[in-house]
Amino acid sequence: MLVTGSHHIDGFEAPIHGSLRSPILLGGAPRGLAIVNGTIAAAVGLGLQQWLAGLILWAIGHSVAVAAARRDPDFAPVLLRHLRQRSHFAC
Numbered sequence: 309m310l311v312t313g314s315h316h317i318d319g320f321e322a323p324i325h326g327s328l329r330s331p332i333l334l335g336g337a338p339r340g341l342a343i344v345n346g347t348i349a350a351a352v353g354l355g356l357q358q359w360l361a362g363l364i365l366w367a368i369g370h371s372v373a374v375a376a377a378r379r380d381p382d383f384a385p386v387l388l389r390h391l392r393q394r395s396h397f398a399c
Contacts, residue, residue: 330381331382333377333381336377338377341373345366345370345373346366346370348365348369349362349365349366349369
């Protein structure tokens with residue numbers, strides 16, 4: 309029986325664990341972005357033999373990603389979608 313104003317059907321409810329709703333973070337940053345950031349920093353550090361520059365690049369990139377993830381954990385897919393779509397009001 310469907311209750312008015314609700315989307316619950318008796319007998320068809322199942323609890324969902326909170327971890328299924330939360331985004332996957334790696335060190336506080338979105339997983340994919342943290343992996344890309346670490347790969348680029350490692351390429352600079354190992355490939356160009358600029359250890360300090362790679363470490364600084366990783367620290368800044370990870371800090372920015374963590375700060376953005378604290379504000380909105382789903383910022384990475386939103387940012388990618390924003391960059392793919394053309395501007396609506398562009399002249």
